[in-house]
Each structure stands twice: as structure tokens, then as C-alpha cells.
Amino acid sequence: MPVRVGGVTTAALTGLLSVVPIPGGAALAETTKTLTYTCAFPHIGDRKVRVEHESGFPAHIPVQQEMPASAFTTRVRLDAGLVDELVRNDELTLSAPTTSWTVRITDPQGTEELPAERGSARDTAAWLTELGEQTAVSSLRTQGPIFGKPGEARVTTGPLRLSMMTSRWVPVPPSGLPGIVMESADCAPDPGQDLTLAVIQITDVDGKDTTPPTRPGPPLVTERTATSLYLRWARSTDPETPVAKYRVFYKPAASDAEPHSLVVTGTAARLLGLKPDTEHLVWVVATDGHGLRSEPGARLRTRTAPESPLSIANPLTGSTTIGGGAPIELTGTLKLAANASTANRFSGDLKLDPATGRFTFAGFVPVTADLTFTPAEKTTASLAGRTLSTSSAMTIGLTSIKAFGIDMDAGTECRTASPARLDLSGPTRTQTRDGLTADVSGRYVLPGFENCGPFTRFLNLFLAGPDNSLTLRLG
CATH class of the missing domain: 2.60.40 (Immunoglobulin-like)
Structure with a gap:
């Protein structure tokens, strides 16, 4: 035919x-x-x-x-x-x-x-x-x-x-x-x-032998990447002639073309060279030593993982809330490079530009301050499917602190006594080999402040502590 x-x-x-x-x-x-x-x-x-x-x-x-x-x-x-x-x-x-x-x-x-x-x-x-x-x-x-x-x-x-x-x-x-x-x-x-x-x-x-093998069990995915699938299935049986091989058929689910195939002698196979983030159909046919083939096993419909970018370099916008104050608008950049030894792992730099925060102390004292963000270590990131997770450490500084519009003379060395740990995660919006865009968020603990003059005790009383939010939009 x-x-x-x-x-x-x-x-x-x-x-x-x-x-x-x-x-x-x-x-x-x-x-x-x-x-x-x-x-x-x-x-x-x-x-x-x-x-x-x-x-x-x-x-x-x-x-x-x-x-x-x-x-x-x-x-x-x-x-x-x-x-x-x-x-x-x-x-x-x-x-x-x-x-x-x-x-x-x-x-x-x-x-x-x-x-x-x-x-x-x-x-x-x-x-x-x-x-x-x-x-x-x-x-x-x-x-x-x-x-x-x-x-x-x-x-x-x-x-x-x-x-x-x-x-x-x-x-x-x-x-x-x-x-x-x-x-x-x-x-x-x-x-x-x-x-x-x-x-x-x-x-x-x-x-001649007239009995073909039984249908193989449906394939199950035990590992997936952007371009490969690792599969296992239950073996076929044949009462007359032992099963000699299995042929694994696979194709993109949306394609009308003939499937590719791979021959193995066991009940596991790794499919390589697949398209990233694409739904595929996979099924298995057994063949005995006389060339008789089984009916095709049940079809598996499965998707490869999205492609991991070689680097991530995005401008970002976002906001943070500290001590229950008003959202503080943020801008900056995130630049990460892929880890050569570990798939879907990245490291690089998160930079947040200076921003102005507005707070209320004791329920009625209006306070404003200029915030600075100084990285304490490299930012690391990982991709799991379509979820991006990042981890950063920032020392947060405060300058030009004013209460009721009056300068509190906190000096220029006012900062958190230790870096704040910023662990964020969220879905990617787009993801290719050339980069990605994503929305990540999380909550963090703001450590206590030091070197802020007489205002140090008030900052630690009303600002330092848990349950501060941070949301970043990459790209």
C-alpha cells in the first residue's frame, strides 16, 4: 500500500x-x-x-x-x-x-x-x-x-x-x-x-508460527527533558516464540507525518531529538523471533519539557511591601547564565534600583525613606517545567528618613544588620532557548537595622520582621 x-x-x-x-x-x-x-x-x-x-x-x-x-x-x-x-x-x-x-x-x-x-x-x-x-x-x-x-x-x-x-x-x-x-x-x-x-x-x-505476541503495556514516562523522554512499559508474552524486540513509535501529536521509530530488545527506551514543549504520541509494538508483530499497545499522549534558555537577561518591574506600608514600586534587571554542569540551573545578578518607601509608624506617624538594595551574593535560579525559582540575598539600606517631613538624621550607613533572604518563584510567560519572561513572588523576613542613629529602635520596632512581600515581573 x-x-x-x-x-x-x-x-x-x-x-x-x-x-x-x-x-x-x-x-x-x-x-x-x-x-x-x-x-x-x-x-x-x-x-x-x-x-x-x-x-x-x-x-x-x-x-x-x-x-x-x-x-x-x-x-x-x-x-x-x-x-x-x-x-x-x-x-x-x-x-x-x-x-x-x-x-x-x-x-x-x-x-x-x-x-x-x-x-x-x-x-x-x-x-x-x-x-x-x-x-x-x-x-x-x-x-x-x-x-x-x-x-x-x-x-x-x-x-x-x-x-x-x-x-x-x-x-x-x-x-x-x-x-x-x-x-x-x-x-x-x-x-x-x-x-x-x-x-x-x-x-x-x-x-510456520501463527501466534503473535500480546500487546505491550502502555508506555510510562519516568524522565523528561526539553528534547527527550525516558519510557518504560510492561513486557509482551508469546506462547510459541519468545519476544525478540520492541519498536517504539513516536510523533508530534499535531503532525500528520509518518511516526519515527526506535527498536530496543528490553522494555525501556530513551527518545531523543524531540521538539521542546510539544505534545507527542508514543506507542509500542512487540515482535517475536519469527517476525510476527503484536497489535499496537495503548497510545501515550505526553509533553516534553519547555526548552531551557542559555541565559536570562531581563529588565524587571515590581513592588514590595515592608512593615505593612504602602507598596514600593521597583525597577531593575536580572541577568543569569546557565550552569554548564547542571541542567536548568542558573547564576548571576539581581539588581534593584533605589526606591522611595512610605510607612506609618504607630498608626499615625507618616514616615518616608529612600531605600537601596545591595546584593550580598550571587543570585541563583532553577527551572522546573514552567516554574522559575530564584534565590537572592540583599542588604537593604535606608537614607533620607523623615517623620512628619522632618529629617531624622539617620546618617548614610543605616542598613539591615544582615542580608534579607529573597526566595521567589512563579510561572514563566514565555520560555525559549534565547531567554524567558516570568512573574515571580514570595515573602521574606526583614532583618533588624543598625547604624541608624536614634531612629534605629523605631525602625526595628515598626519595620523589621516577617511577612513582607516581593513581586517581580521579568521582561
Whole structure:
């Protein structure tokens, strides 16, 4: 049946060029398929490239017998005009890494990615410093699968991603050391082309296993990050043939594209390279030693964590109330850098500008004072999902203290005897790799004052103490 891969529908079989005998009675049908792709290159936009897929798959194979291994090679041809455009935009090399393209196989039990020995892949990058047409080559060796039911299997190709190394350098956080800029171009086959690489006839045999494994248990998330999910599930059982592997299917919940998949032999898997803060669908299929597949397990709908920014640098506004007085309007900045050794941890500086406070002592004495905020240590912060927590220590000073408009002569060294601990938390409003905005708040204890002259005892009586509020709006 046709298969939709990245929004493109596969069609019929390519022509066979030759047949090579192999052990076991099957034969590899070698084919070369030439397709045109449209690639979205950074800086220059959409451009056409010619892609040649060379492959060798058997024309027929008995049911419950593993398909022989075969080589699969992709060649991306760049014409001289495109090479010149890329060079003028500082691109040095272009490659089609095997991890960025997928070969799928559809048989009577469904569609899955064709297993491949990607670790043995041979990639040859095109050096764009050479003039004229250039070619990037990637090769891998496919393995299996075992077909559990007779019928027809169809091998198809689809979208790929090109990787490019540039001649540009940028500082890499947090060290600031220079790192080379890498870019990529997503390429989709042009519509109306036949994406089928081979059709394989799966022939029936006598005395075969007919019982597939039971459905695996629903996957459960045991750990999540912005780009990964760690899953576990209950194992499948099979009365005739032991379960050999599990294939984990996953995709963004809002996507109509074919799912990605990962094969494991146990009942746990880590999914990598996911989109941050995105809802995903995940389900598991078991396969026994004869290639019979279970019904898909229950689907899990789960969301990856929001992306953690590399730094946070925001102007802020807010307010604090001290000793039950009127809210004191605040402005300032919060600048934090990610901790290189611990995910979602930050450290840096909270700066609060001087402000003016208005208080009432003993219920009737109007008092005004100018407040200063001096950091006593670095501010630390952490992200847990969409919650930002910060911890700071500030020495709070008072100057120009007046009661009934009369200067109380408190001097210039009036301050809290120890720093006030300001622990705040609250939800982020926006959160990306480039930064975040958030609303955080908390309550704090104002330590006693010192060096305030005769007014010290009144400040400690009416201002110092617990249950003072602080609210900050970042960004």
C-alpha cells in the first residue's frame, strides 16, 4: 500500500537493473532511482538538487526468514550554479548524514523504518571550495527485518536533511570559546515522483508460527527533558516464540507525518531529538523471533519539557511591601547564565534600583525613606517545567528618613544588620532557548537595622520582621 512519508505519498516499483545471487536462495535486485528534491537552503531559499538512491533488496523471500543485509547509498548532486551560491554564503562543505534520512518498509503487518547499521556508514562530504558540480555521498548497510506474514513488502524513500559547515565562527556559551557555525537544509521529494525502491514478494511456508505476541503495556514516562523522554512499559508474552524486540513509535501529536521509530530488545527506551514543549504520541509494538508483530499497545499522549534558555537577561518591574506600608514600586534587571554542569540551573545578578518607601509608624506617624538594595551574593535560579525559582540575598539600606517631613538624621550607613533572604518563584510567560519572561513572588523576613542613629529602635520596632512581600515581573 502507498505510504505517506513527510507529506509525500509513495508510488510504484522502480526498474530492476541486475540480480545478484546470495546465500539462502534469495536474490538481491539492484536498483538505482534518480529523484529531484527541493531543498530549503538558509540565506538563498529553495533550490533543486538531484538525488540518486542505489539499493539492493531481494525480489522474494520466505515468510519468517530474515531479509539479507544489503548496501544502501545516497548521492546528492549539486550543480555548479548552486555550488557557487553556497560558496558566496560562506558554506564550506555539504553532506547528507545517514541519520538524517529514512528508508521505510511496508508489509502486510504495517509500516516501519528499515533497520540499518548506521554505525558503519560511510559519508563523503562535498567540498564547496572546488568549482563545478559536486556530489555528497552517504552509505549504510540495511539489516532484516523478518517478515511474519506472506504478501508484498514495499521499500520507499522520502525526505532528507543536508548538513553544511560554514566558515563563520561564533562564541559558544557558557565558555565563550569560538565554535564553527553549522547549518542545515531540509529537502522533500518533488510531488508526482515514484519513491518506491523495491517490491519484495513474501512467500508462504508450511509449519510456520501463527501466534503473535500480546500487546505491550502502555508506555510510562519516568524522565523528561526539553528534547527527550525516558519510557518504560510492561513486557509482551508469546506462547510459541519468545519476544525478540520492541519498536517504539513516536510523533508530534499535531503532525500528520509518518511516526519515527526506535527498536530496543528490553522494555525501556530513551527518545531523543524531540521538539521542546510539544505534545507527542508514543506507542509500542512487540515482535517475536519469527517476525510476527503484536497489535499496537495503548497510545501515550505526553509533553516534553519547555526548552531551557542559555541565559536570562531581563529588565524587571515590581513592588514590595515592608512593615505593612504602602507598596514600593521597583525597577531593575536580572541577568543569569546557565550552569554548564547542571541542567536548568542558573547564576548571576539581581539588581534593584533605589526606591522611595512610605510607612506609618504607630498608626499615625507618616514616615518616608529612600531605600537601596545591595546584593550580598550571587543570585541563583532553577527551572522546573514552567516554574522559575530564584534565590537572592540583599542588604537593604535606608537614607533620607523623615517623620512628619522632618529629617531624622539617620546618617548614610543605616542598613539591615544582615542580608534579607529573597526566595521567589512563579510561572514563566514565555520560555525559549534565547531567554524567558516570568512573574515571580514570595515573602521574606526583614532583618533588624543598625547604624541608624536614634531612629534605629523605631525602625526595628515598626519595620523589621516577617511577612513582607516581593513581586517581580521579568521582561
